[in-house]
Amino acid sequence: MLKTALKQAQGNQLIWTNPAEYCQLPKIELKEKNFFTTDELSRLLKTAEGERWYIALVLLSLTGIRLGECLSIRHDSLKCEDSIWILDIQHSVKRVKNFNAKENEPKTVLQVSATKSASSRRQIPILPEVVSLLQEHIRIQQEEAANSYGLYAENPFIIDNGLGFGCEASTFRTWYKGILKKAGITTNYRIHDLRGTWASASLKAGVPLQYVSVLLGHSSQSVTEKYYLSYDNESKQHALQPLESVAKALLEHK
Secondary structure, X not given: OHHHHHHHHHHOOOOOOOHHHHOOOOOOOOOOOOOOOHHHHHHHHHHHOOOOOHHHHHHHHHHOOOHHHHHHOEHHHEEEEOOEEEEEXXXXXXXXXXXXXXXXXXXXXXXXXXXXXXXXXXXXXXXXXXXXXXXXXXXXXXHHHHOOOOOOOOOOEOOEOOOOOEOOHHHHHHHHHHHHHHOOOOOOOOOHHHHHHHHHHHHHOOOOHHHHHHHHOOOOHHHHHHHHXXXXXXXXXXXXXXXXXXXXXXXXXX
């Protein structure tokens, strides 16, 4: 970003050379990928079943959406187009600094804003099992709204505070850590690891990289490959299967 700004300044003849051209950036070392095992993910979901925010873990595990995107989903985000059920992802929830805060007012506010990039605004087809769970969750929320004496939010958030209003990411993370502990999962998985687990499982299952990238809302396939493609022993063994016939032919003529 600094290099680009200085390049613009050079083009505007405010400076004669761009000092950032001569900077050597340190090599970026990616953190080790941390994905849930099938058993761990199953235990996590079973433990959360019956909890108010169970549906959030289902969505995070089976669609690959980001936490902020998940928290921004409302009733009208679930749509059926040409007999295909989709989640319309257009927004993200985050806490930002309140620059207009007066004395004794909160220094930060919860903001629902457009996703961070055009590629993040997307429509995600969802599996029938997930649709059924979402519809049942919405039905329960509608019953709550009918008994709320007009206090329930219009077009409620799917992940809400009990009255249809939005949920804090920090509050959700605290609840999530509690579910991890109840499930007996000792690895300190981040919520974002659910997204990585979904991406890795999709690629292993044979979903083409370009589709996984689009569904994740990435700007390019290289981003998906860099951060979510797993090269564990199972994946490498699967990749070598086409060589079995070669090995067999060589050994038969030994």
